[in-house]
Amino acid sequence: MFHIYCPHCEDHREEEEFHASGEAHIPRPLDPQSCSDEEWGEYLYFRKNPRGLHHELWVHAVGCRKFFNITRDTVTYEIKEVYKVGEKPSVTSSEKNQ
Amino acid sequence: MEKYSGFGLFTHSLSCHENWQRVWRNPQPKKKYDVIIVGGGGHGLATAYYLAKVHNITNVAVVEKGYLGGGNTARNTTIVRSNYLWDESAHLYEHAMKLWEGLSQDLNYNVMFSQRGVLNLGHTLQDMRDIERRVNANRLNGIDGEVLDAKQIQELVPAMDCSANTRYPVMGASWQPRAGVARHDAVAWGYARAADALGVDLIQQCEVVDIVTEDGAAVGVETKQYGTIKADRVGCVVAGNSGVLAKMAGFRLPLESHPLQALVSEPIKPVLDTVVMSNHVHGYISQSDKGDLVIGAGIDGYNGYGQRGSYPTIEHTVQAIMELFPIFSRVRMNRQWGGIVDTCPDACPIISATPVENLFFNCGWGTGGFKATPGSGHVFAATLAQGEASKLAKPFSMFRFYDGSLIDEHGAAGVAH
Numbered sequence A: 001m002f003h004i005y006c007p008h009c010e011d012h013r014e015e016e017e018f019h020a021s022g023e024a025h026i027p028r029p030l031d032p033q034s035c036s037d038e039e040w041g042e043y044l045y046f047r048k049n050p051r052g053l054h055h056e057l058w059v060h061a062v063g064c065r066k067f068f069n070i071t072r073d074t075v076t077y078e079i080k081e082v083y084k085v086g087e088k089p090s091v092t093s094s095e096k097n098q
Numbered sequence B: 001m002e003k004y005s006g007f008g009l010f011t012h013s014l015s016c017h018e019n020w021q022r023v024w025r026n027p028q029p030k031k032k033y034d035v036i037i038v039g040g041g042g043h044g045l046a047t048a049y050y051l052a053k054v055h056n057i058t059n060v061a062v063v064e065k066g067y068l069g070g071g072n073t074a075r076n077t078t079i080v081r082s083n084y085l086w087d088e089s090a091h092l093y094e095h096a097m098k099l100w101e102g103l104s105q106d107l108n109y110n111v112m113f114s115q116r117g118v119l120n121l122g123h124t125l126q127d128m129r130d131i132e133r134r135v136n137a138n139r140l141n142g143i144d145g146e147v148l149d150a151k152q153i154q155e156l157v158p159a160m161d162c163s164a165n166t167r168y169p170v171m172g173a174s175w176q177p178r179a180g181v182a183r184h185d186a187v188a189w190g191y192a193r194a195a196d197a198l199g200v201d202l203i204q205q206c207e208v209v210d211i212v213t214e215d216g217a218a219v220g221v222e223t224k225q226y227g228t229i230k231a232d233r234v235g236c237v238v239a240g241n242s243g244v245l246a247k248m249a250g251f252r253l254p255l256e257s258h259p260l261q262a263l264v265s266e267p268i269k270p271v272l273d274t275v276v277m278s279n280h281v282h283g284y285i286s287q288s289d290k291g292d293l294v295i296g297a298g299i300d301g302y303n304g305y306g307q308r309g310s311y312p313t314i315e316h317t318v319q320a321i322m323e324l325f326p327i328f329s330r331v332r333m334n335r336q337w338g339g340i341v342d343t344c345p346d347a348c349p350i351i352s353a354t355p356v357e358n359l360f361f362n363c364g365w366g367t368g369g370f371k372a373t374p375g376s377g378h379v380f381a382a383t384l385a386q387g388e389a390s391k392l393a394k395p396f397s398m399f400r401f402y403d404g405s406l407i408d409e410h411g412a413a414g415v416a417h
């Protein structure tokens, strides 16, 4: 059970108020018309799915309904940091391809 | 291999069952194999068995980082059915169903396959429309199925509340009589024993840490315990860890790994002799031969590799079961656990070549791959033997996510496992 800090409400709330929305920082193609099938496929479906640090998007679904990011370890489930959309994570993995 | 039989059971009883042969060898890995299967779950072991049996390729190793069947294979709730909506998936799961029907004989191992039928309940008009569509599609594909109304369901399952007084009254269901359950770890052990007897090396406690490549082609695996083991072809069947293996090989998959939980109650007297699933209230239940109620529902929404999930998910699961079976409200739960499932965007598996030559993946079975174990192994063995996707496997290429030919089983097939 997670106890999650919402950076908008500035308060810790229980996991059930939130909804995990998957990998964060996936930029929308700047020029969609010129994307190849591979580029669209990668954008829509392919994910890093790391075993370890994961930067992910959450929404405070039954609270303020705003989105924000979490850096979390997908093995220990420990939440390392919470930061707003548009901000950069400060906890990052040193592994390649992350 | 010592053949199991009633007579054997009797003769061994004369020596107090102390002289049974070991079920499989524990060999040291060779330097090189024709095929290495990474992952000793049901799918990997079935793949190895059919490679040896159907394709005569016996220079095969299965490398498993833990113990055989210790992944999702022995963590699942064992529902087996083939009533999927789309032709591609219906054919694949029905192929598995046909193999299930002769599996205990084929393996000379009792996998306790019990065709006790599966009900997929409908609680809304739209549920019922979807159910009728799916049952019709199933019948056109030669798969058994019927649409039942609430009264017929009540006769089949007296313990369930099919009255109009519930919050989400049961309106009807699809009923697949040939569906049912099987003993999950017996499936892993049966395939392991039969594959070993045909010469396959089962190497446990051997973790793959890298895919060894030369000129863009896989030539083996790097393991933590035994160093490099070479192979002409490598097949990865590692369920929730598929993304980790793909990363080693330098590409990504359209998968995310999530915890999926299940729980069992204390054993009680026989009360439920079929499998009941409901997508709408979102839970499913059956009763094992030991008497415990086997209960499950949906994934935890976040990515996770921890083989455990959160309590709210269990709470929702139990709420759904209470809605259907108020009679179970005083039954105590005994154990709860999680597995890591590799969910695919279209809720269909990936059985596929990859950007790396001679490297193949069989994954993406997510929450519902146990039922496919024999079929998955059978078609993946053909794929590895030929070096290209076999007929039934072809639609399940990972590249379908580039050209858009997804097989959208979400919801349509009552896809809860």
Ligand SMILES: Cc1cc2nc3c(=O)[nH]c(=O)nc-3n(C[C@H](O)[C@H](O)[C@H](O)COP(=O)(O)OP(=O)(O)OC[C@H]3O[C@@H](n4cnc5c(N)ncnc54)[C@H](O)[C@@H]3O)c2cc1C
Pocket: B038, B039, B040, B041, B042, B043, B044, B063, B064, B065, B066, B067, B068, B069, B070, B071, B072, B073, B074, B075, B076, B077, B078, B079, B080, B206, B207, B208, B209, B237, B238, B239, B240, B241, B260, B261, B262, B296, B337, B338, B339, B340, B341, B365, B366, B367, B368, B369, B370, B371, B372, B417
């Ligand atoms: C709680 C739960 C309930 C389920 N209920 C159902 C159900 O009712 N019906 C149904 O059809 N399906 C169900 N499923 C899904 C089903 O269990 C899986 O789809 C199926 O068992 C996958 O089999 P597998 O052999 O591919 O994977 P696994 O059994 O997980 O085997 C993969 C193996 O790979 C090994 N491995 C991983 N990484 C490495 C490495 N680096 N090196 C070496 N080995 C490695 C793992 O240790 C593991 O043993 C359920 C799953 C769960 C978790």
Ligand SMILES: [Zn+2]
Pocket: A006, A007, A008, A009, A010, A060, A063, A064, A065, A066
């Ligand atoms: Zn908030």
